[in-house]
Amino acid sequence: MIKYQNNDKSVLNDALGMLNLKKNVLLKGPTGSGKTKLAETLSHELNLKMNSINCSVDLDAESLLGYKTIENINGESQIIFVDGPVIEAMRKGNILYIDEINMAKPETLPILNGVLDYRRTVTNPFTGEVIKAHDNFKVIAAINVGYVGTLPMNEALKNRFVVIDMEYISGEILKTVIKEQTLISDDQLINQIIKFNRDLITMASQGQISEEASSIRALLDFCDLTTIMPVERAAKRAIIDKLDDEREQNAIINAMELNF
Template sequence: MGELMDFLRAEGVSEALLQAAENWKNHQSPVREAALHRIPKPRYPYYGKEIWEEAISALLSGEHLLLAGPKATGKNDLAENLSALFGRPQWDVSFYINTDAASLIGTDTLCGGEVSLRHGPIARCALEGGFGVLDEINMAKNESLAVLHAALDFRRCIDVPGYDRIPLSEASRFIATMNYGYAGTRDLNEALASRFLVINMPSITEENLLKLLGREFPELKPAYADQMTSLFTDIRRKCDSAEISTKALDLRGLLAAVRLMRQGLPAVRALELGIVNKCFDEFERQLVEDVVKSRVPEDLSGREAFAL
């Protein structure tokens, strides 16, 4: 937590907001010991001062968030960082076409000879004062999400047929994420969308990508950090101009490729595994491979890129 606060101060996030978040955390009910392991320890920080300030302000105001935007904008990283900042346990709910109310709220189970409700992730989040991350919320059927309406608006409760009403803890918040244009996605129903504050997530800037590479790989030589940043920017431009799909626009793949380089794998081969081979169309794959080779020497060994 202290490291994250230091990072946010270094990024210039409002000190008043950071202090308010700290005060909020200290005044909430303590997290049960059984749920402490759910407080995340983010692998990557989220870079973006304005987005941080908007998100912190919304959560302090008791609102729920919808992080909307294209691939590689850090939606899940930001959600995880927010849970860590506020010190709350996190429940991740991955949506898909067959998600139903039972998988969200809970199902009947036999316990001690009696039928009881085995709580699902939404109910546990409500009871434990957690942060629920609703991943790819626009992949689920709208009717299955109707069970969330009362939880997400001023009522802040879940009414389970046959059981008592479950009130949301004062600390509970929900952070939904939504990608545009993925197969199986649909428009979000207006009733559900109105219950969120929406942050349009911007693409990571070259400056922030350089910071991320420097933090994750401090031994990566600056010249090659610049080349990796420029490579990612070139791929994004080709995506924006519709020359290629977004399959190769994979920030996780880029970071994984740099890790392979650190292990000694030649740079071009590492980037093939992390980026190029994500394209299954041969023509598109060739285009991405040409972009890689225009930025990275074919004879560059992985360890040459690092000051080890």
């Protein structure tokens, strides 16, 4: 388990303090900056289960709150309501993690306004029940700024959060992540990979390659693949072949040749 994120332990400590004050925490940063990893670490540190929502343009009230279904109970068909991630987290006092919150349609999210403010309640439109959140209930959301398909966050929604602006994982923390979460053990190769990743981040920040190519997920896949195939082919399978733009592919190939 990662004990802290980025290059500053205060990020984890601040996030824990905010959540304990019952503040909703918005993690803001590029793809690959470790937002989901930080949310998982907070869940571990607080010993709370995490209910996740992956936002998209198809997100609707049922995806958030739950749905009605027919179930056979004691030989009789009965209509029951199955709690969705929001209501389950509220009832059980879990962490609600809303990933890529700015991918959702603006008209979908106002249903959460009461959940995210001092009321900590929601009226289930499918049953009429008013759900009051458990005292342990906490909310974390993540946002990718400027990513394709995202929309500006509604100001009323944004004002319900405190914000942690995250950078890419790098240096010794990235080294720890690689050692803990991949099969690679060669320190020299790990150091080369970290330098290669730094070049990818620079290119992504300059707009030469997409942020997806510099994501932590792709990098960890790359690390695992280096244990079963040559580095060049591992980079091709984990990073390069995911890209459609030939210029981006060539930029990564050049960076790979400089580092390995």
